[in-house]
Amino acid sequence: MVRMEIKGLLMDPVSNMPVVILRDTEKGHFLPIWVGIFEANAIALEMEKVSTPRPMTHDLLKNLLSELDAHVDRIVINDLRDNTFFARIHLTRGDSTLSVDSRPSDAIALALRSQAGIFVEEEVLEKSRNLRAEGSEQDPDRLKKWLEEASPDELGKYRM
Numbered sequence: 752m753v754r755m756e757i758k759g760l761l762m763d764p765v766s767n768m769p770v771v772i773l774r775d776t777e778k779g780h781f782l783p784i785w786v787g788i789f790e791a792n793a794i795a796l797e798m799e800k801v802s803t804p805r806p807m808t809h810d811l812l813k814n815l816l817s818e819l820d821a822h823v824d825r826i827v828i829n830d831l832r833d834n835t836f837f838a839r840i841h842l843t844r845g846d847s848t849l850s851v852d853s854r855p856s857d858a859i860a861l862a863l864r865s866q867a868g869i870f871v872e873e874e875v876l877e878k879s880r881n882l883r884a885e886g887s888e889q890d891p892d893r894l895k896k897w898l899e900e901a902s903p904d905e906l907g908k909y910r911m
Contacts, residue, residue: 752827752870755782757859760795771859773828773869775876782828782871782879784836790856797863809860816865820844823865826858831878 758774758781769791773782786794793809795801806814816822821844830837838858842849853861862869 753777753780753873753876755828755869755871757794757798757863757869760791760798771856773871775871780876780880782876784828784855786856790854790860793860794856794863797860809857809864812861813864816842821849823861823867824848825868825870826853826855826862828855828858828869828871828875830872831875831882834882836875 754776755773756776758772760769760771762768763770763785766785768785769788771784771786771791771794773784774780775782793807796803796807797809803810813823821842824841824843826838826840828836828838836855838853838855840851840853840858840861842851859869861867
């Protein structure tokens with residue numbers, strides 16, 4: 752598994768869909784994941800430390816886990832099939848551990864709220880690189896180069 756961090760959250764100008772950009776903390780590999788509008792908002796709220804008057808869904812999940820004396824250890828983006836990413840949320844309660852299926856966007860939103868690690872299986876990174884290389888007539892390293900050189904202002908804050 753490869754530890755990742757969130758590099759940014761932006762709108763894809765082509766699809767007009769939000770994209771979470773994850774970055775390998777050691778090697779600097781990037782993993783773009785297109786997410787839904789509501790999930791992007793949940794991620795953006797936590798990234799920008801915006802508090803809401805009532806708990807949002809991911810806050811509710813975090814609160815429920817806390818009341819059950821459970822915590823999120825990590826989330827793992829563990830598969831990529833048919834251009835769809837899959838993730839697992841790894842929980843601990845006492846001596847018990849549990850792994851729950853999740854959409855990556857929901858898992859990321861919960862990980863941010865729980866200060867849990869975000870990981871990606873190496874195989875998923877490889878599949879993603881291959882898909883980007885096959886699907887692009889341009890230089891496959893163009894996205895990586897742009898993300899490495901982009902300033903925080905260029906990545907922009909996702910607007911809710």
